[in-house]
Amino acid sequence: MQELKHIAICGNIGCGKTTLSQKLARHYGWEALLESVEDNPYLRDFYGDMPRWAFHVQIYFLTSRFKQVAKIRASKKVTVQDRTIYEDAYIFAANLHRSGFMSDRDYACYLDIFHSMIAFVQPPDLLVYLKADIPKLVRQIEKRGRDYEYAIRLDYLKNLNTHYETWIQHYKPGRLLVIDVNELDFVERIEDFSFIVNKIDLELNSLFNV
Ligand SMILES: Nc1ncnc2c1ncn2[C@@H]1O[C@H](COP(=O)(O)OP(=O)(O)OP(=O)(O)O)[C@@H](O)[C@H]1O
Numbered sequence: 001m002q003e004l005k006h007i008a009i010c011g012n013i014g015c016g017k018t019t020l021s022q023k024l025a026r027h028y029g030w031e032a033l034l035e036s037v038e039d040n041p042y043l044r045d046f047y048g049d050m051p052r053w054a055f056h057v058q059i060y061f062l063t064s065r066f067k068q069v070a071k072i073r074a075s076k077k078v079t080v081q082d083r084t085i086y087e088d089a090y091i092f093a094a095n096l097h098r099s100g101f102m103s104d105r106d107y108a109c110y111l112d113i114f115h116s117m118i119a120f121v122q123p124p125d126l127l128v129y130l131k132a133d134i135p136k137l138v139r140q141i142e143k144r145g146r147d148y149e150y151a152i153r154l155d156y157l158k159n160l161n162t163h164y165e166t167w168i169q170h171y172k173p174g175r176l177l178v179i180d181v182n183e184l185d186f187v188e189r190i191e192d193f194s195f196i197v198n199k200i201d202l203e204l205n206s207l208f209n210v
């Protein structure tokens with residue numbers, strides 16, 4: 001039987017990946033590998049002017065996520081990762097290009113780098129997709145109150161959700177668990193967190209020695 005090493009939580013901005021990753025890490029005794037927004041040198045500028053900073057921010061995210069994957073594989077602990085390298089390329093970069101915020105030549109260059117990297121990337125043992133509709137995402141983005149995220153437009157979130165739906169439908173690299181979080185509050189309601197844990201347990205028990 002396969003040994004569990006890498007769980008990844010994916011989903012649109014504000015769906016709750018970071019919080020869930022932390023809670024799962026605490027519950028299972030896993031290591032949580034989170035996305036650090038404070039250290040990101042481009043994010044604030046990117047939200048202020050997407051066409052100007054799209055390529056820079058994507059290169060930054062791609063590199064940092066590639067380093068994360070290497071770290072996960074080298075670690076002896078089970079790691080829960082907050083967002084995957086696939087989302088950078090298939091959701092964010094693809095959406096910026098489609099929306100006209102990233103030029104054809106920048107996107108071609110980005111994809112070239114991504115495809116060179118992806119040959120060295122192993123997929124997570126289990127990918128958990130937190131599916132959320134726009135009103136839920138907006139509420140959670142407002143609740144956490146990062147000033148630069150006020151610039152996020154509804155159509156940006158909607159387009160990202162459309163990319164997520166397509167990507168998830170065709171996701172093949174590994175095991176996938178989809179959880180609709182629209183009606184869940186896994187921070188305030190212990191039964192909602194247990195509901196998620198039960199679903200993950202079912203996947204893990206059938207797949208791994210845990
Ligand atoms: N490849 C990317 N391109 C553009 N923006 C990105 C990319 N990856 C992450 N981001 C942005 O970086 C920030 C990351 O914040 P955070 O780690 O809190 O995750 P989140 O996606 O916002 O949400 P949550 O943890 O609530 O699910 C968000 O504003 C997110 O949109």
